Amino acid sequence: xxxxxxxxxxxxxxxxxxxxxxxxxxxxxxxxxxxxxxxxxxxxxxxxxxxxxxxxxxxxxxxxxxxxxxxxxxxxxxxxxxxxxxxxxxxxxxxxxxxxxxxxxxxxxxxxxxxxxxxxxxxxxxxxxxxxxxxxxxxxxxxxxxxxxxxxxxxxxxxxxxxxxxxxxxxxxxxxxxxxxxxxxxxxxxxxxxxxxxxxxxxxxxxxxxxxxxxxxxxxxxxxx
Numbered sequence: 001x002x003x004x005x006x007x008x009x010x011x012x013x014x015x016x017x018x019x020x021x022x023x024x025x026x027x028x029x030x031x032x033x034x035x036x037x038x039x040x041x042x043x044x045x046x047x048x049x050x051x052x053x054x055x056x057x058x059x060x061x062x063x064x065x066x067x068x069x070x071x072x073x074x075x076x077x078x079x080x081x082x083x084x085x086x087x088x089x090x091x092x093x094x095x096x097x098x099x100x101x102x103x104x105x106x107x108x109x110x111x112x113x114x115x116x117x118x119x120x121x122x123x124x125x126x127x128x129x130x131x132x133x134x135x136x137x138x139x140x141x142x143x144x145x146x147x148x149x150x151x152x153x154x155x156x157x158x159x160x161x162x163x164x165x166x167x168x169x170x171x172x173x174x175x176x177x178x179x180x181x182x183x184x185x186x187x188x189x190x191x192x193x194x195x196x197x198x199x200x201x202x203x204x205x206x207x208x209x210x211x212x213x214x215x216x217x218x219x220x221x222x223x224x225x
Contacts, residue, residue: 001031002106002225004159006202006218007038007066010046011053016219021057029093031059032105034224036202036217037066037114037161039096042128047073055091062087062095062103064114066161066203071133085112085147097159099136100143106225108156111194113144116162116203117181136183145189154195157224163201163214164188172208172216179203198224 008014017033040050040063047070054061065074074096077088085101097103097112104110115136123129148155164187168177190196199214200222208216215222 001027001223002108003031003033003221003223004036004157004200004217005033005221006036006207006216007068007205008035008040008063009038009068010041010050014053016221017054017057017061020221021059025058027058029058029060032062033057033059033221034097034105034110034112034159034200035061035063036159036200037064037116038068038202039063039066040069042068042070042130044070044073046070051091051094054094057093060093060095062097062105064097064112064159064161065099065134066114067116067118067129067134069130069134071130099140100145100147102147102151102155108225109151109154110157110159111144111148111155111190111196113140113158113160113187113190115140116183117179119179135181136186138186141186141189148194152195153193156197158190158194158196158199160187160199160201162187162203163199163210163216164191166191167201167210167214170210170214172206172210173204176204 083103085103088096165184207220
């Protein structure tokens with residue numbers, strides 16, 4: 001089975017995913033829960049303990065990166081091809097879905113595209129924020145376009161951390177327009193050029209239907225396949 005959920009921010013705030021694990025003893029490592037960014041937190045001293053926590057889950061945890069990730073540690077993890085796309089293998093059952101990759105998961109095709117700009121004040125670059133790593137770039141988009149071109153620009157699901165610019169003008173996100181950054185315009189490409197069934201994103205810490213094809217996800221865990 002394939003599921004999607006929102007930001008977990010490491011073991012201290014991942015109550016929903018821990019409860020899901022406890023409630024579903026039928027799940028195995030063949031089942032996959034995709035996290036829409038802000039997965040582990042940014043502090044390097046917490047990284048291994050956070051990953052140890054997720055490794056205890058019955059299922060495989062696959063995440064796109066958010067703006068609150070320990071990028072230096074992620075980049076130290078070995079890269080490999082997994083279900084058709086490139087990942088960082090963080091633990092046996094914990095994988096980072098790198099930007100612009102397309103994965104064939106449980107019979108569904110999923111485009112992963114992490115990253116966003118932090119809006120937090122009082123953070124120290126290189127310690128609890130990584131300003132040069134967090135936001136997706138044109139280069140990341142070119143990787144996505146190359147992969148999409150091999151699949152006729154069609155996927156079942158898009159999972160990102162933030163959303164495209166148009167989503168901000170629906171009522172559910174109207175209070176978040178201060179988070180309009182260049183990457184939200186960059187993500188407009190997917191809305192304009194990609195055939196998809198549904199788009200899920202985290203970042204805003206709300207569970208809300210934006211429109212009939214877009215969902216902001218936080219604590220809910222939604223089955224996709």
